[in-house]
Amino acid sequence: xxxxxxxxxxxxxxxxxxxxxxxxxxxxxxxxxxxxxxxxxxxxxxxxxxxxxxxxxxxxxxxxxxxxxxxxxxxxxxxxxxxxxxxxxxxxxxxxxxxxxxxxxxxxxxxxxxxxxxxxxxxx
Amino acid sequence: xxxxxxxxxxxxxxxxxxxxxxxxxxxxxxxxxxxxxxxxxxxxxxxxxxxxxxxxxxxxxxxxxxxxxxxxxxxxxxxxxxxxxxxxxxxxxxxxxxxxxxxxxxxxxxxxxxxxxxxxxxxxxxxxxxxxxxxxxxxxxxxxxxxxxxxxxxxxxxxxxxxxxxxxxxxxxxxxxxxxxxxxxxxxxxxxxxxxxxxxxxxxxxxxxxxxxxxxx
Numbered sequence: 620x621x622x623x624x625x626x627x628x629x630x631x632x633x634x635x636x637x638x639x640x641x642x643x644x645x646x647x648x649x650x651x652x653x654x655x656x657x658x659x660x661x662x663x664x665x666x667x668x669x670x671x672x673x674x675x676x677x678x679x680x681x682x683x684x685x686x687x688x689x690x691x692x693x694x695x696x697x698x699x700x701x702x703x704x705x706x707x708x709x710x711x712x713x714x715x716x717x718x719x720x721x722x723x724x725x726x727x728x729x730x731x732x733x734x735x736x737x738x739x740x741x742x743x
Numbered sequence: 744x745x746x747x748x749x750x751x752x753x754x755x756x757x758x759x760x761x762x763x764x765x766x767x768x769x770x771x772x773x774x775x776x777x778x779x780x781x782x783x784x785x786x787x788x789x790x791x792x793x794x795x796x797x798x799x800x801x802x803x804x805x806x807x808x809x810x811x812x813x814x815x816x817x818x819x820x821x822x823x824x825x826x827x828x829x830x831x832x833x834x835x836x837x838x839x840x841x842x843x844x845x846x847x848x849x850x851x852x853x854x855x856x857x858x859x860x861x862x863x864x865x866x867x868x869x870x871x872x873x874x875x876x877x878x879x880x881x882x883x884x885x886x887x888x889x890x891x892x893x894x895x896x897x898x899x900x901x902x903x904x905x906x907x908x909x910x911x912x913x914x915x916x917x918x919x920x921x922x923x924x925x926x927x928x929x930x931x932x933x934x935x936x937x938x939x940x941x942x943x944x945x946x947x948x949x950x951x952x953x954x955x956x957x958x959x960x
Contacts, residue, residue: 625838626835631835638824642824646958658955661955677944689779701787704795705798709798728885
């Protein structure tokens with residue numbers, strides 16, 4: 620197996636430093652409020668980090684393309700799972716008025732304060 | 744008696760149904776990637792559950808994430824990243840037949856994994872103390888009536904991830920024993936590479952868990 624690609628140590632060190640830097644970025648940008656985009660921004664940075672791990676630490680950059688195809692296929696199926704499920708949850712109330720109110724939950728939480736949060740009365 | 748190479752490593756015999764050592768290695772790697780692809784789909788069910796409940800109760804998620812310590816999560820992220828680096832270095836050391844370095848890097852990886860679990864244990868102990876538990880076991884206080892749902896997600900996601908870390912630790916111990924026996928060298932290091940891929944996946948899952956649970960409010 621002498622034809623195997625041995626990656627220079629420098630590449631791995633740079634990868635680690637990039638990932639640590641991106642972790643600081645993750646924490647810093649969480650302090651800003653992007654409104655509805657908060658999750659999207661956090662996921663975007665996480666995606667970059669994940670790509671760096673997959674390309675360099677997992678060696679996909681130097682690997683046979685087929686392994687990357689498997690990973691990308693997995694990600695595509697995950698996206699389908701997300702899009703259809705969340706699409707359903709977000710639009711269900713528009714077509715089914717009864718379904719829209721069925722999120723009442725038997726709660727073990729001891730409520731403190733005046734509770735301007737999602738209350739059971741709103742959902743029933 | 745097993746054959747030894749001139750450098751004192753245990754000579755690897757290519758299984759008879761493979762044409763070459765390289766074919767054997769690539770086949771194992773393909774199988775490992777299929778397993779990892781499955782792992783991603785396996786975790787995605789919990790991530791979708793997170794997405795659904797986050798959409799339904801955005802205010803509750805903001806309240807809930809204040810119960811988690813960003814510092815602890817940050818520390819664990821760095822520890823896992825370093826362990827991924829040392830794992831990559833262990834594979835590289837095996838590729839260049841450096842037995843001593845392979846062993847040391849694997850050992851550092853194991854220590855990092857142990858540190859991750861210790862921090863996780865401290866976090867769990869604190870949640871248990873405040874009654875921040877999943878579903879009907881929840882006995883904590885909060886302003887949101889559905890606060891227990893977040894901790895259901897938190898314990899399922901971090902618990903499943905934690906089990907993966909524990910399994911990874913077991914696999915690394917197995918690698919350490921085999922390394923000590925001199926089974927890994929430039930011609931054969933398949934198990935190191937495969938456990939390495941698995942370990943990077945564990946790191947990858949945590950990369951998503953950290954911002955989603957600890958930071959996004």
